[in-house]
Each structure stands twice: as structure tokens, then as C-alpha cells.
Amino acid sequence: MTTIRTPRTFANAMTRVAASLSFETCRKIAHRSNRTVRYWSEERSKKRPTIEQALQFDIAYRLAGGEGAPFLDTYMHKLDVAVEAAIACSDALAGDFATFARESGEAVAAGFAVTLSNASERDIIRAVGEVEEAESALTAIRRRLASIARLGARSNTAPVRGTQ
Missing domain, CATH: 1.10.260 (434 Repressor (Amino-terminal Domain))
Structure with a gap:
């Protein structure tokens, strides 16, 4: 068989x-x-x-x-897959940071609007919503970084000691 x-x-x-x-x-x-x-x-x-x-x-x-060359072909395939995964993780992380930058900027702007003397209840609710969106974007970054660390997707990743 x-x-x-x-x-x-x-x-x-x-x-x-x-x-x-x-x-x-x-x-x-x-x-x-x-x-x-x-x-x-x-x-x-x-x-x-x-x-x-x-x-x-x-x-x-x-x-x-x-x-x-069967072994070389296999090695090259595995290398390509690993590099593509690392690039995809880096690209996704860059996107997550861009989203966080946008959301946190909107949260700061909405927060300043609340400090004005004519701020309404609607302004406060909007600011809370913007802060929650910024928190969600930051959580996405934290998850992505943890995922990259678990997968070892970055070849230049060094263990971080003593900074936790």
C-alpha cells in the first residue's frame, strides 16, 4: 500500500x-x-x-x-511561507496602528469638545464612543503583537526581559 x-x-x-x-x-x-x-x-x-x-x-x-531539487524546493517553499506570514503580520500591524492613530485622534478631538463651555450631553456621549473605539483599536494592536510573538513571525524578534 x-x-x-x-x-x-x-x-x-x-x-x-x-x-x-x-x-x-x-x-x-x-x-x-x-x-x-x-x-x-x-x-x-x-x-x-x-x-x-x-x-x-x-x-x-x-x-x-x-x-x-526536492529538498531545496521544499526548503524554499517553507521559507516563502514563513516570510509571507511575517510580512502579512507586519502589514496588518501597520494597519492596526494606523487605525489606532485615527481613532485616538478622533477621541482627543471629541474630548476637547467636551471641555468647551457649550458642550452638550451629545458631545459627552460622542467622546465616550470615540474613546471606546480608540480602546478597541489599541486592544487589536495588543492581540496582534501577542500573535506575532507566539508565531515567531518576525525573524529579528528578541526576547524581552525585565520590562514587563
């Missing part, structure tokens, strides 16, 4: 290489046991070939007439 593997995974890359070269050849390239090399082709396995081994597999695959 053929096991179906998810495309663009390292397990699938190992399966493609082994289908072209054979597990025995892959074992010799990696200087590992046949079982280890077969284990690399199983999605449930957490073990993967080293970068150097993956490079050797891609070279042998290409020399055997294969198109592309």
Missing part, C-alpha cells in the same frame, strides 16, 4: 529522491542505515537528514535525471 505524503514536506522530498535513486543508494549517500533513511520519508517522524545530506540527495537526484 502506498502512503500518501503531503507535498512540499521533507518527508515527501525524501520519498521523491528514494523513488528515483532507491533507498539503498540514499543509505550509501547519507552513510546511515536503511531504516534511518526510510524513517526520513515518514511524515510522523521528527527526524530529517542534515542540510549536507539533503544537498547530497538533491545533487544525486539531479544527476540521475530528476527535475528540480
